[in-house]
Amino acid sequence: xxxxxxxxxxxxxxxxxxxxxxxxxxxxxxxxxxxxxxxxxxxxxxxxxxxxxxxxxxxxxxxxxxxxxxxxxxxxxxxxxxxxxxxxxxxxxxxxxxxxxxxxxxxxxxxxxxxxxxxxxxxxxxxxxxxxxxxxxxxxxxxxxxxxxxxxxxxxxxxxxxxxxxxxxxxxxxxxxxxxxxxxxxxxxxxxxxxxxxxxxxxxxxxxxxxxxxxxxxxxxxxxxxxxxxxxxxxxxxxxxxxxxxxxxxxxxxxxxxxxxxxxxxxxxxxxxxxxxxxxxx
Numbered sequence: 001x002x003x004x005x006x007x008x009x010x011x012x013x014x015x016x017x018x019x020x021x022x023x024x025x026x027x028x029x030x031x032x033x034x035x036x037x038x039x040x041x042x043x044x045x046x047x048x049x050x051x052x053x054x055x056x057x058x059x060x061x062x063x064x065x066x067x068x069x070x071x072x073x074x075x076x077x078x079x080x081x082x083x084x085x086x087x088x089x090x091x092x093x094x095x096x097x098x099x100x101x102x103x104x105x106x107x108x109x110x111x112x113x114x115x116x117x118x119x120x121x122x123x124x125x126x127x128x129x130x131x132x133x134x135x136x137x138x139x140x141x142x143x144x145x146x147x148x149x150x151x152x153x154x155x156x157x158x159x160x161x162x163x164x165x166x167x168x169x170x171x172x173x174x175x176x177x178x179x180x181x182x183x184x185x186x187x188x189x190x191x192x193x194x195x196x197x198x199x200x201x202x203x204x205x206x207x208x209x210x211x212x213x214x215x216x217x218x219x220x221x222x223x224x225x226x227x228x229x230x231x232x233x234x235x236x237x238x239x240x241x242x243x244x245x246x247x248x249x250x251x252x253x254x255x256x257x258x259x260x261x262x263x264x265x266x267x268x269x270x271x272x273x274x275x276x277x278x279x280x281x282x
Contacts, residue, residue, distance in 0.1 A: 023279035025257065029272060032058040032200045038279075040071070048073035056188075058200060063091045065186045079106040088186055090130075094142045097187040099127030108154075115160040121167075123151045125192040126174075131185030145183055146174040149193035161216050165227075168209035169193035177204070182235050196229025197241040198261045198275050204234040210241075221249035239265040245275075253281045 020041040027034045033056070040050035052069040069086040085100040105121035126148040133143040153167025171193070173180075189201040196210050210229035216222070224246035232238045245259040259275035 019281065021279060021281045023277060025275060025277035027198050027200075027259075027273060027275040029199075029274065031060075031271075032056060034200060046075040048075065056200060058202075060184075060202065061091065061093055061095075061186065063093055065091050079104065086191070091186055093186075095130055095132075095184075095186045097127055097129040097131075097185060099125065099187075099192075101125035101192065105155075115158070117157045119155050121151075121153050121155065123149075123169075123193065125149050127187055127192055129183070129185040129187050131183050131187075133180060134182040134184075136179040137181075144175070145185065147192070148172045148174060151193045153194075163214040163225075165212040165214070166210075167194060168207065169195075170207045171205050173204070177234060180204075180234075194229075195231055195241065196227050196243055197231075197263060198243065198259055198273050199241075199263060199271065203236045206232040206234050208232065223247045237265050237268060239263055255279045 021039075023038045025036045025038075027036075034054060036052065036054045038050060038052045040048065042048045048071075050071040052071065054065075054067040056065040056067075058065060065088060067086060067088045069084055071082060071084045073083075074081045082103040083100065084103075086098070088097040090096045101123060102125070103121065103123040105119050107117065107119050109116075109118040111117070126146070129145045130142045131145050133140050133145055149169055149171045151167060151169035153165060155163060155165045157163045171189075183204060185202065187202075189195065189203065189205050190197055190199065193205075193208070195201060195205060195208050196212070208229055208231040210227060212225055212227035214223065214225040225244075227241075227243045229241040229243070230238065231241060241261060241263050243259065243261045245257060247255050247257050249255050255278070257275070257277035257279070259277075261273040261275070263271040263273070265271070
């Protein structure tokens with residue numbers, strides 16, 4: 001323990017830019033609850049490292065689902081690079097998942113006079129699951145199922161107050177989708193690409209696209225956004241997701257997040273998901 005304290009003390013003294021933050025988010029609806037704990041720190045500019053741990057209880061599974069992510073980041077003057085390896089170990093049902101995601105963003109235009117800016121970003125992710133696969137009427141238990149996803153987006157910021165984001169993504173199933181009727185795995189598809197939802201997505205998305213509008217209030221020290229997303233599914237009806245979220249500063253270092261997600265699926269029952277989170281910067 002003394003060695004750990006000594007190392008942290010040295011890091012703090014050697015790096016004036018050292019920063020550390022911790023956050024916890026809780027998401028809930030009638031099908032599942034999920035708790036996410038995130039640690040992030042910047043030991044030496046321009047590097048960022050972190051550790052994230054999730055625990056999920058879902059009605060589709062008898063046991064909890066655990067996930068660990070180890071995000072790594074590099075921030076330059078005009079670009080940002082993120083790598084996020086993740087692992088969902090065997091949850092005693094024999095299901096598991098391992099993979100990673102790579103994200104890159106770069107500035108496209110900056111006007112310091114009127115405070116406008118624009119950036120483009122792209123991401124690619126891949127995951128390999130051990131899952132039950134129903135194909136051509138035959139169920140194969142704990143089969144290897146590999147997929148990837150690719151995303152492109154543009155973010156425009158106006159006057160440092162308003163931001164508009166438009167993006168789209170496609171999923172590629174490297175194991176093939178011919179004859180696949182369903183895949184029963186534990187991986188949340190919303191982690192491989194932005195599906196504009198806080199739902200735990202277990203189905204097989206084909207693609208999604210949408211837009212998000214963000215605004216900031218200096219008086220109330222809050223940042224809010226509203227987003228719409230259309231999600232095309234392979235093994236289910238397509239769906240529409242409306243997500244509303246706000247971050248409110250409760251002190252100089254603490255922020256509370258409140259989120260509401262309404263999902264509309266034609267010919268099915270609508271779904272409502274709620275989220276609350278707290279982040280603290282040390």
